[in-house]
Amino acid sequence: MITFENIDVVYPNGYKGLSNVNLQINKGEFVAIVGLSGAGKSTLIRTVNGLVPFTSGTLRVGDEVVDPRSKAKLRRLRSRVGMIFQSFNLVTRVSVLNNVLVGRSAETPTWRSLLGWYRAEDKELAFQSLERVGIVDKAYMRASSLSGGQQQRVAIARVLAQDPEVILADEPVASLDPPTAHKVMRDLRRIQQELGITTIVNMHHLDLARSYADRIIGMRAGEVVFDGPVEEATDAVIEEVYQRSLTAEDIVAGDAVPGRAVPGRAVPAAKLQD
Amino acid sequence: MSTTADATTRGSATLEVTPRPEAPRPSGLVYLGLAGLAVLAFILFWATRDSGDILLIPLGFVTLWAPLYPVIGLAVMLLTLLVCYRARIGTMGGFGALAFITMSYWAGSTVNFTLLEIPSRWSNVEPRLRAFLDPNWSYIWTVRDQWLITISMAVVATLIGCAIGLVLAMLASPVSSPNKGVSQAIKAVNSVVRSIPDVGWALLFVAFIGGTAHGLGPMAGVLALLMFNIGIVAKLLSETIDSVNPGPVEAADAAGANLTQRNRLAILPQVLPGFVSYGLYVFELNIRASAALGIVGVGGIGSAMMLQLNRFAFENVAAILIALILVVLLVDMFSMYIRRKLL
Ligand SMILES: Nc1ncnc2c1ncn2[C@@H]1O[C@H](COP(=O)(O)OP(=O)(O)OP(=O)(O)O)[C@@H](O)[C@H]1O
Ligand SMILES: [Mg+2]
Numbered sequence: 001m002i003t004f005e006n007i008d009v010v011y012p013n014g015y016k017g018l019s020n021v022n023l024q025i026n027k028g029e030f031v032a033i034v035g036l037s038g039a040g041k042s043t044l045i046r047t048v049n050g051l052v053p054f055t056s057g058t059l060r061v062g063d064e065v066v067d068p069r070s071k072a073k074l075r076r077l078r079s080r081v082g083m084i085f086q087s088f089n090l091v092t093r094v095s096v097l098n099n100v101l102v103g104r105s106a107e108t109p110t111w112r113s114l115l116g117w118y119r120a121e122d123k124e125l126a127f128q129s130l131e132r133v134g135i136v137d138k139a140y141m142r143a144s145s146l147s148g149g150q151q152q153r154v155a156i157a158r159v160l161a162q163d164p165e166v167i168l169a170d171e172p173v174a175s176l177d178p179p180t181a182h183k184v185m186r187d188l189r190r191i192q193q194e195l196g197i198t199t200i201v202n203m204h205h206l207d208l209a210r211s212y213a214d215r216i217i218g219m220r221a222g223e224v225v226f227d228g229p230v231e232e233a234t235d236a237v238i239e240e241v242y243q244r245s246l247t248a249e250d251i252v253a254g255d256a257v258p259g260r261a262v263p264g265r266a267v268p269a270a271k272l273q274d
Numbered sequence: 275m276s277t278t279a280d281a282t283t284r285g286s287a288t289l290e291v292t293p294r295p296e297a298p299r300p301s302g303l304v305y306l307g308l309a310g311l312a313v314l315a316f317i318l319f320w321a322t323r324d325s326g327d328i329l330l331i332p333l334g335f336v337t338l339w340a341p342l343y344p345v346i347g348l349a350v351m352l353l354t355l356l357v358c359y360r361a362r363i364g365t366m367g368g369f370g371a372l373a374f375i376t377m378s379y380w381a382g383s384t385v386n387f388t389l390l391e392i393p394s395r396w397s398n399v400e401p402r403l404r405a406f407l408d409p410n411w412s413y414i415w416t417v418r419d420q421w422l423i424t425i426s427m428a429v430v431a432t433l434i435g436c437a438i439g440l441v442l443a444m445l446a447s448p449v450s451s452p453n454k455g456v457s458q459a460i461k462a463v464n465s466v467v468r469s470i471p472d473v474g475w476a477l478l479f480v481a482f483i484g485g486t487a488h489g490l491g492p493m494a495g496v497l498a499l500l501m502f503n504i505g506i507v508a509k510l511l512s513e514t515i516d517s518v519n520p521g522p523v524e525a526a527d528a529a530g531a532n533l534t535q536r537n538r539l540a541i542l543p544q545v546l547p548g549f550v551s552y553g554l555y556v557f558e559l560n561i562r563a564s565a566a567l568g569i570v571g572v573g574g575i576g577s578a579m580m581l582q583l584n585r586f587a588f589e590n591v592a593a594i595l596i597a598l599i600l601v602v603l604l605v606d607m608f609s610m611y612i613r614r615k616l617l
Binding site: 078081085090106110 | 525528530534535536543
């Protein structure tokens with residue numbers, strides 16, 4: 001469980017990234033965060049693992065109170081919280097397996113990392129993670145030789161190798177084409193259901209949020225302005241969050257599960273089978 | 275005005291054309307000031323001209339003599355200013371042109387740089403050039419031990435220098451260093467190390483631990499090359515680290531890696547091609563530098579060359595120089611091959 005209590009984020013330049021955010025995200029929940037560009041979605045997601053330090057309030061991840069000033073505590077926290085990025089953030093020059101093994105860093109002694117000599121258990125864990133996203137056969141290929149969708153799967157495997165309690169994903173499918181975006185979202189959803197990992201995803205596309213999430217959080221100007229199950233996130237509500245009417249850019253379409261990803265109609269997600 | 279009306283009036287004398295803006299005329303006053311500067315420079319050059327050795331250049335219609343050079347300089351300066359003014363070049367541009375001409379005139383006359391001297395020295399140059407063109411090939415084999423020393427010095431200095439340079443580069447770049455203070459401190463130390471040239475380091479180490487005379491030449495040489503290499507590798511590599519893709523670095527941070535792990539896993543692979551190529555470059559520099567280092571009493575091929583130079587055995591020096599060129603070319607080709615494989 002993740003709880004935000006009166007969380008404020010003030011950036012070093014004085015800009016207020018988050019103001020008075022109160023949230024409770026339950027264990028195993030799949031939450032989508034929507035909002036216009038600059039609304040503070042990335043800021044919110046990055047406070048959870050301390051990539052952006054919050055400036056006041058109390059943040060708990062599990063039973064632990066997050067302290068953004070203690071580097072050692074942050075590292076321990078981050079080993080339990082995996083993160084997925086829009087641009088995959090793989091080291092493109094090394095193998096897929098080595099990229100996944102970066103996820104084992106917190107559990108690996110520094111000298112082993114320096115020599116690149118991982119324990120057999122860690123390698124096995126990395127292979128299992130790759131298996132879960134279906135690209136174990138690519139383990140010894142260079143990351144740069146994979147397609148965008150495959151690279152994002154490697155990034156998911158890297159997170160799974162951490163054996164995380166929470167997965168944070170900052171626009172994980174924004175640089176993928178619509179069919180691939182759906183495939184990657186389905187992977188994330190399946191993993192969340194199989195392993196019961198709390199998953200928080202930033203989204204640009206409303207239809208993806210509605211198809212794959214249990215709950216939607218709407219943000220505007222650093223504040224949470226909507227929080228509810230997918231069923232309640234109707235077009236009218238989202239238009240209120242965006243402060244404008246919905247357009248074709250708010251959906252990704254593609255090979256969405258038929259009858260689900262239609263803007264203009266609130267769709268229940270949750271029971272998505274694949 | 276409608277489009278048809280537009281079409282009918284086109285070409286007629288009554289067509290109103292918005293006046294085209296003209297390039298602004300540069301301030302004549304400032305240009306006058308610049309001309310004043312040119313005159314001041316002329317006065318300086320005239321007062322400090324070297325009247326001791328007079329050179330006469332017959333041009334047919336007039337014979338130039340050396341002290342006249344400042345007058346020619348002034349003429350060129352004023353002409354340049356005039357051209358700049360007519361071309362409506364801004365005052366900063368005019369100043370730049372004037373500064374360029376004045377500085378090159380001044381610098382050239384200070385070191386007495388002139389191509390006119392070469393023909394008069396030809397009788398001196400010719401016999402040496404002859405010896406150089408007829409190298410003593412058998413001598414190359416005679417100094418094989420010195421070659422071995424040079425190459426081993428280069429290898430050892432490159433390997434250790436690159437290792438230390440890598441660590442320093444990681445500490446120096448703000449992307450990979452523990453904090454800003456460390457980064458600034460290492461950068462400062464590194465500039466000091468780099469400000470001393472390789473020959474300077476060699477002189478220092480020869481003075482401290484002894485040179486060839488004590489059988490320590492190669493030791494002093496390795497230490498000198500080492501310092502030289504550390505400076506270069508740390509500088510080039512830390513700049514490469516500055517421009518690394520921050521994405522993987524952030525991902526490693528987000529996975530809970532510590533600083534050492536994240537530098538090793540996310541930064542090192544990204545800068546590895548650069549690192550290897552700097553290492554090869556530095557190796558090449560070391561081979562070349564060893565020729566110069568011989569002069570200050572460090573062992574290797576440089577001291578062999580120095581010995582032959584002192585004996586005026588130019589055919590032997592030529593053999594060594596040609597072998598040096600070949601070795602450097604080989605190293606260069608080898609490093610190009612490796613780089614191509616790596617990138
Ligand atoms: N490091 C920073 N320093 C100062 N201001 C920042 C910083 N990072 C973000 N901001 C500001 O905080 C606000 C929220 O940024 P954030 O990245 O959280 O938005 P977002 O909702 O993720 O937008 P997008 O959809 O474009 O990614 C923006 O106005 C941004 O300019
Ligand atoms: Mg963002």
